Amino acid sequence: MEKILQVKDLELSFNTYGGEVKAIRGVNFDLYKGETLAIVGESGSGKSVTTKSIMRLLPEESAEFKSGEILFGGRDLTKLSDKEMQKIRGKDISMIFQDPMTSLNPTMPVGRQITEPILKHQNINKDEAKKLAIDLLRLVGMPKPELRMKQYPHQFSGGQRQRIVIAIALACNPQILIADEPTTALDVTIQAQILELMKDLQKKIDTSIIFITHDLGVVANVADRVAVMYGGKIVEIGTVDEIFYNPQHPYTWGLLSSMPSMDAEDAKLYAIPGTPPDLLNPPKGDAFALRSEYAMKIDMEQSPPFFKVSDTHMAATWLLHPEAPAVEPPEMVIERMKKFPGSRYYEGSAN
Amino acid sequence: MAEKLLEIKNLKQHFNVGKANEVKAVDGISFDIYKGETLGLVGESGCGKSTTGRSIIRLYDATDGEVLYEGESVHGKKNKKDLKKFNRKMQMIFQDPYASLNQRMKVMDIIAEGIDIHGLAKDASDRKRMVYDLLETVGLNKEHANRYPHEFSGGQRQRLGIARALAVDPDFIIADEPISALDVSIQAQVVNLLKELQEEKGLTYLFIAHDLSMVKYISDRIGVMYFGKLVELAPADELYENPMHPYTQSLLSAIPLPDPNYERNRTRKAYDPAVHNYADGEDVRMREVSPNHFVDCSEKEFAEIQEHLAAKK
Numbered sequence: 035m036e037k038i039l040q041v042k043d044l045e046l047s048f049n050t051y052g053g054e055v056k057a058i059r060g061v062n063f064d065l066y067k068g069e070t071l072a073i074v075g076e077s078g079s080g081k082s083v084t085t086k087s088i089m090r091l092l093p094e095e096s097a098e099f100k101s102g103e104i105l106f107g108g109r110d111l112t113k114l115s116d117k118e119m120q121k122i123r124g125k126d127i128s129m130i131f132q133d134p135m136t137s138l139n140p141t142m143p144v145g146r147q148i149t150e151p152i153l154k155h156q157n158i159n160k161d162e163a164k165k166l167a168i169d170l171l172r173l174v175g176m177p178k179p180e181l182r183m184k185q186y187p188h189q190f191s192g193g194q195r196q197r198i199v200i201a202i203a204l205a206c207n208p209q210i211l212i213a214d215e216p217t218t219a220l221d222v223t224i225q226a227q228i229l230e231l232m233k234d235l236q237k238k239i240d241t242s243i244i245f246i247t248h249d250l251g252v253v254a255n256v257a258d259r260v261a262v263m264y265g266g267k268i269v270e271i272g273t274v275d276e277i278f279y280n281p282q283h284p285y286t287w288g289l290l291s292s293m294p295s296m297d298a299e300d301a302k303l304y305a306i307p308g309t310p311p312d313l314l315n316p317p318k319g320d321a322f323a324l325r326s327e328y329a330m331k332i333d334m335e336q337s338p339p340f341f342k343v344s345d346t347h348m349a350a351t352w353l354l355h356p357e358a359p360a361v362e363p364p365e366m367v368i369e370r371m372k373k374f375p376g377s378r379y380y381e382g383s384a385n
Numbered sequence: 386m387a388e389k390l391l392e393i394k395n396l397k398q399h400f401n402v403g404k405a406n407e408v409k410a411v412d413g414i415s416f417d418i419y420k421g422e423t424l425g426l427v428g429e430s431g432c433g434k435s436t437t438g439r440s441i442i443r444l445y446d447a448t449d450g451e452v453l454y455e456g457e458s459v460h461g462k463k464n465k466k467d468l469k470k471f472n473r474k475m476q477m478i479f480q481d482p483y484a485s486l487n488q489r490m491k492v493m494d495i496i497a498e499g500i501d502i503h504g505l506a507k508d509a510s511d512r513k514r515m516v517y518d519l520l521e522t523v524g525l526n527k528e529h530a531n532r533y534p535h536e537f538s539g540g541q542r543q544r545l546g547i548a549r550a551l552a553v554d555p556d557f558i559i560a561d562e563p564i565s566a567l568d569v570s571i572q573a574q575v576v577n578l579l580k581e582l583q584e585e586k587g588l589t590y591l592f593i594a595h596d597l598s599m600v601k602y603i604s605d606r607i608g609v610m611y612f613g614k615l616v617e618l619a620p621a622d623e624l625y626e627n628p629m630h631p632y633t634q635s636l637l638s639a640i641p642l643p644d645p646n647y648e649r650n651r652t653r654k655a656y657d658p659a660v661h662n663y664a665d666g667e668d669v670r671m672r673e674v675s676p677n678h679f680v681d682c683s684e685k686e687f688a689e690i691q692e693h694l695a696a697k698k
Contacts, residue, residue: 076568076569076571077539077568192430221430221595222595222597222636222639222640222641223429223636223639223656224429225639225641226641226653229641248568248569249569249641250569250643251640251641251642251643251648252641254642254643254645254647254648255641255648257645274645275645275646278643278644278645279645288570289569289570290643292569292572292573293569293573293598293643294598294599294601294602302577302580303573303576303577303602304573305570305571305573305577306570306571306573306574307574309538309540309541373646
């Protein structure tokens with residue numbers, strides 16, 4: 035498969051009064067053409083910062099690229115000038131944000147907000163742009179698009195606003211669409227509609243999507259591959275089935291067990307103890323060690339490298355080291371592993 | 386059958402009454418809450434679930450209807466003393482742990498506010514001891530008492546909100562989306578805490594939320610609201626296994642589950658209120674379709690549901 039974006043050894047820090055906050059501490063991943071890569075993790079894990087650094091949307095006075103590169107179309111995005119970046123933003127790479135109310139301009143009719151990127155990036159006149167915008171609104175399922183063009187954001191519901199934001203993001207057929215918690219502010223029924231819309235559109239224009247969320251249900255619905263982030267690093271990456279049915283990292287175990295399943299009995303929910311690490315003084319070894327019951331001595335001293343689980347699946351935990359003792363994952367995780375051919379708990383066909 | 390703690394009878398909460406923009410946020414809902422249970426209330430935003438909670442605790446004056454707490458009307462005329470007594474029994478935990486704590490007060494004073502108002506502490510050292518105990522109860526420690534809210538994480542702040550609610554030793558707590566603003570890993574901590582406290586102190590909860598999997602986990606019974614009306618009320622498992630109202634079915638079919646195989650095969654049901662096709666003046670109300678399972682339906686739909694249930698057996 036064709037790699038469309040490569041993030042290599044990315045390190046990024048924020049310079050604050052309190053000192054240097056190491057928000058991203060060596061992130062590596064590739065994005066393939068036409069796939070959806072979900073990035074999950076709790077607040078402060080660096081998932082939003084990673085994507086904002088791809089878009090170069092971080093404040094230049096405090097955010098500093100320490101090392102690494104972001105390769106897109108043969109160019110390193112970390113080295114581009116603002117002007118060069120503006121040609122890419124909204125055209126080749128575009129972004130959808132969490133809150134559709136704050137990402138639209140309340141004083142501008144939505145039609146003009148949709149034609150804005152079209153006029154900026156494509157060499158066409160206003161009338162053509164307008165036609166294109168109406169088509170886009172129709173594409174995202176907005177009834178009476180001609181009439182809706184003249185209306186302002188407050189005249190739309192939350193779900194409709196998010197449809198407009200999607201229309202704007204897709205206006206120039208981007209190669210990469212970054213969606214940062216696009217459905218978190220929406221109701222479940224509306225969320226389901228928006229997710230379906232995004233999947234449909236992805237098929238139509240063959241774009242790659244980076245989908246940031248902390249809702250594992252949403253991940254299971256949209257993702258082809260999943261990257262789990264913790265403390266400014268990717269701790270596990272693999273296909274959606276590998277992450278959900280054969281997770282290897284204790285943090286992934288914790289995330290999966292803390293969600294009540296629909297058929298769960300009244301057992302106590304598994305809660306990951308403690309709080310996320312302070313990235314002003316990141317822990318020396320495995321950042322998750324202090325919250326993990328599986329932590330070993332080496333976790334406190336050395337941060338683990340990636341161990342290969344399969345061609346598509348990697349996890350950064352010392353538990354995968356050949357000399358590590360075998361441990362039992364939490365019960366809910368074992369239940370999941372029973373469904374996965376290739377895991378050590380596999381119990382025959384899942385269906 | 387357990388004892389009724391709270392009876393809500395035909396509660397209505399309308400805003401801008403008599404004006405063109407009148408909103409019927411809650412439009413005639415009735416249900417009971419039993420002692421020691423957790424009643425979950427779910428529905429999309431704007432369906433009136435939060436307004437229901439706020440009317441019950443009298444943050445709003447109800448337009449019509451009655452809320453009886455242990456047989457006594459909440460909204461009836463009350464003198465200050467009675468009201469105070471009543472306020473002690475009912476407390477609320479809010480959604481946003483950032484907005485619901487006063488940024489300029491120390492944790493000690495935030496938690497002790499109720500204690501002061503109700504004069505529950507004998508002296509200053511008693512007050513301190515009570516706050517320390519509360520902090521410990523919710524999994525914080527006494528060093529936290531002298532800090533300000535901004536020094537805490539979201540999950541810790543929600544613990545402070547819980548400690549504040551517990552300070553006056555209430556019987557009934559309304560939790561309005563208490564975990565929606567928190568990270569997944571922290572949500573489980575807070576939910577476990579709420580459950581533990583319920584067992585220890587015999588609390589009764591009204592748990593308002595839109596995260597349906599968490600609601601099922603914590604609730605004994607669940608009410609589903611749609612546009613100001615209760616459309617279905619049933620024990621938690623029953624509601625998930627046999628949803629009868631088409632809106633409930635659509636809501637349940639929309640919840641994403643952390644299971645890729647299930648997600649690949651999911652079929653989503655959309656709800657269109659037109660499916661009911663009610664005639665003018667048709668008698669649509671909550672009817673008991675099976676023990677403790679109520680559905681908002683017409684006579685005809687009731688018969689259909691009965692038929693469906695009989696066929697299932």
